[in-house]
Amino acid sequence: MSGQSLTIQQQQQLKLSPLQIQVMKLLTQSTLEFNERVEQEIEENPALEVNDDHEFDNEKKSDKDDFDDDNGNGGDDDNGLDYDDGNNDDFTLGDYVSADDIPSYQYNDMTEQERRPEMSFQADESVLEDLRKQLNLLPHVSEEIKNIALYVIGCLNPRGYLERDTETIVDDFIFIASKMVTEAQVEEAISIVQSLEPAGVGARNIRECLILQLKRIDNPSDAVLLAIRILEECYAAIEDKRFDKIQKALGVTEEEVQNAVAELKKLNPQPCHTSDILMDNSVVIVPDFNVHDEDGELVLTLNQANTPTLQLNNHYATVLEEYANNRKNQSRAQKEAALFIKQKVDAAKWFISAVQQRTETMTKVMTAIIKRQKAFFETGDDEELKPMIMKTIADDTGFDISTVSRVCNNKYVQTDFGVFPLKHFFTESVETDQGEVHSMAKLKNLFLKCIEEEDKRKPLSDQQIVEYMKEKGFSLARRTIAKYRDQLGIPKAQFRKEI
Template structure:
């Protein structure tokens, strides 16, 4: 087939830079918004923070985001750009023509008191290991080998890397010659460090290391060691009958063994230094207060400073407007200043539009799930999908999805992820549509109230739900149970 050229017309949908900026800001949670604003402040000298009262920008923000960047300038453009510089809109008296925006909520000053959330500082796991390593009487060679071993411990305290690989790493990266026997000896010494169970190669070894330190606590500890050594797989699968037959022990002895094992930590280093982990804290994006039955919604903006256009940049434009001699260098500087001011205006407007979109979306969710926010009862939740909120707010489904992503709301019943309120519908025998969240809550209550000696199977759970009027299949019950992180009946069994 021969190649040919031709002219064709087709319609394309393109987003302006302002719209792209807004979409990115919508996805940023409150916890990271401060960092995003700091980046913009560093990149744009025309944008600054201030505390004085200023008028809000009077132009329609929506129109600002629908333009295609008509105020952009090219410093390498034609001479017409330099000759036709109009800065009247930038140098008029008053502050009305430059977008200033206060991020703080004057109605709830206690939420914007400038106080920072305290973070506890703890010694990290790696530092703790190195401190204990310094207490050993090791020569320089063995000390470096031990440091390499500690460096290979993961966040849970396990040594996942093979000893032969550690030997190769030392040889190729640090030119240190060692043997697997020497590394194994040092691993054994590090396994005596605190917390108990560190440097284990697997869960079985981790639990055994912890039990060995409790060997003087009675016969149940010795029997627990035997169980983990000989019947580890049977214990994890709760095949207690096989363990009892193999060791010839009674039910009381088995209970004592189980009590000893469940007290152990499967992640010995999991709680060390957790105060420095970001996931340890959730900063809510919204607050919902119940004021005598009337719900009040506020946006968390404590970590966002007041933004405005730099006064210095305004003064430079005014000086240029008053001057008579205007050479090319001055005009280039003015074009640069106008670019930075326009960029600052767009960013301030994007922050303002972000707040408006967040509040309207969360307000629609609050109205839709009013009964839940008043009572805190999950069974009162209505089925709700992204399309429902999009229709109430006249926003696109993708915009609602961006708002719901990584956002949290704080209520008097706890802090919830926004995605928690979205769920599909399920039809009951009476034809009524209920939220799948309601079904999961009832399923969770049934499992919680079951006898742990005889836990309910998926078939029995299905029957109980159907008796309550929920038309549901067994495979759906199994899916919901897995989503709730609940194991099968056999693994929920207790003596």
């Protein structure tokens, strides 16, 4: 008879209150999505109303913070997310009995005179949104895989490439979503993204991008099938235009190889960069933040011009008070009505608090970004961007990385130099031969400048680019140059040659 034993395990579980969940959801929304959510809440909850008589507090109209702190150390003990969820079991009215105590939150951060003309533009977000819509229409895809695929879509670069490897996506998704996923699930999600339009989207490199496009062709010709074989089996040879090696390796004629190459030239190595989706279904991006230089001082405002002021409905608070004062004489129906009203009032209070927490969190994160990238906001020069990752802002603000990620995802800022996604300001560091630290954005801009200035009749080889970067102080291996070229969707020298 086997022995039995009693094992006691202690586990920690993160349990979010209804208010915290509400805040997390609101943080992920853009200005347009947030405004729609506010309107929806007003329509669905009679205990929530618009306060048309609320006077604007001039002291809240903008945040003229001190952005001179180069350390960007804006962190403190209060991370802004330790909320009281208002979920009290006792049926009390302390927060509702007085009109003065009814919370009201003015969310219009700019006066009419201060509002600048809203600047909108066509952005890659239109492509991403179209991909999300396509994904949601796919049948027989589990919610779990669909959520991973949505995250993958958010990782695509402006040209439609997926620069992150599977292992990194697994780690990031587990951290952000607090759900375990496997590499096999991520690969399945990537395959689903790669099945969407435009063909080639979600590829890890140019080779995969071209193969995806060729495999999408209905009733492929012999030339198309050969082009696929060339990419899969002789990629190095086609890069070097060694057609003789291809002929020998695959046992085909010179004419057949030329026909296959002709098919390759029809393909688009940057599926999202010149996509018809971008041209035909572009969306208007409304900046979530405004940062402008006023008399030498950077001023930050939230773009909430169309968001109404919210408050609790006084009538509901009064009715709830009457029910509480006559609790003994209530029928069952009256008690049920009182419970319904209390639920609506609590929901309204939570939502108003969530809106306020959203503003405070977004403002704090954006303030930290401005402090770190002050030189860029003053000049608009990408080379002024300093190395910065989301953990940097998390440390500065006291928030965790997932909160910073929610604030920065799909958010835009209007500056004196144009509109930028917040992700534009996050870049890794790279060190020069002299020990100077620069952002990866500066290095890639230098790389692009090198390509733009080359003689198109004699494009620079990867080795020549290595030498160019060496002259600028960056010692990079040839394979590193090839990787950057691949990430930026730039073909090899042979394919950049113009006659």
